[in-house]
Amino acid sequence: MTRPLQIGARHHRLPRAIATLAILLTTSAVLMSTESFAAEPDVTARAAHTLNGTATANLHLVKAEGSQLFEEGPVSGTLAGSASAALTTGAVFTASFTIHTHSGSITGHGRATPHGSGRYQSFSGSFLATSGSGRYAHVSGRAGLYGVFDRRTDSVVIQTTGTLTY
């Protein structure tokens, strides 16, 4: 039996979630994602082909090109699988990324405003799904985008939450 995730509830819990992410990033980002979502269903697909929930990507630096970072890593929660992203930092964070799942992939763009000036910078913005493959070939929609960027290691935890249709 699957349980639809409540987006509103997610929003209320988000500041605490981001704070938790920042703390746990220093120890084990992978451990964090496993613990946060182990008790929840991975994917919630409704009959109307909507995808509801939260996906968390723990990305590490693969290579850097000037001010652009190429990152990849596992995704947990809704859309469990892996993700690759090209992230540009600055006064505004922008990213294009693809989430790969066993049912297909979702590609999109994200734009977020960073907060803070220390080692860890949290950010918040939105994610726009632009294309997909497999089950998600006709994916579209906009979701919230949140996360924490570690300026020492260039690793990033990205959380998307919202509803996508496919």
Place this chain on the structure above:
Amino acid sequence: MRRARHLLAPLLACACLPATAHAAQSAKLHVSFSPNRLGHGTTVDISAKITASGGYVPSPLTQLQVSYPSDLGFDISGLGLATCSQAILEIFGPLHCPADSYMGQGNALAELSFGPEIIQETAEVAILRAPQEGQVALLFYANAGTPVSEPIIFSGMLIPGPAHDESIEINVPLVPSLPAAPDIAIVQLHATLGPHGLTYYEHIHGKLVAYKPKGILLPRRCPPGGFAFSATFAFQDGSHALAHTVVPCHPEGKHRRNRNI
């Protein structure tokens, strides 16, 4: 007393005369990377020289804006992982700022005219990351010897550019020299932004471990013609000067780029 005042007046007037006769300022800019290797972290070394025609002391610098290509990885340099507030700097000085807040260092040469003489003064400059929500703000702490021994703190900011440029904007305060004499004029600036000479610290398994921040990342590909920098100097007298320079790519880097293609 009155007689002494009479003697002092011409002397002060004499002290003012050479510097008030400002001529148009011109400026030169020089930038280098150390090391200059594409795809690697580097320290950016910026030097500027300001001159006035006729051998006069230039008008005091009030603002400096240095533009650089946006594909230089300032944001991902690993520099300025901590911040230092202006209050800490004012009260305790830069030695009480976190080591991880240092982003660079430098020095400045200033001139002030005293009668027919031009007196030069050097100052060491520490460049630190300042607390600023979501932006890279800088604080400059300039400490000189005599005759102006008071430390000077001024601010700067990394400004995202409209196109492919970003810039560092520095507001330089006017520094009074002697009573009734013009303000001190900066004639040479030298600053490094990057890991050169810096040591950062991080906790690993409960131990404080020293490391060198990776530095400003150069892109893997050489931009056409090299890395273009420009600087705009604004002076107290309302005039401006512009200077350009290009940092060529290291031949080794160019070669590697061609191989990649």
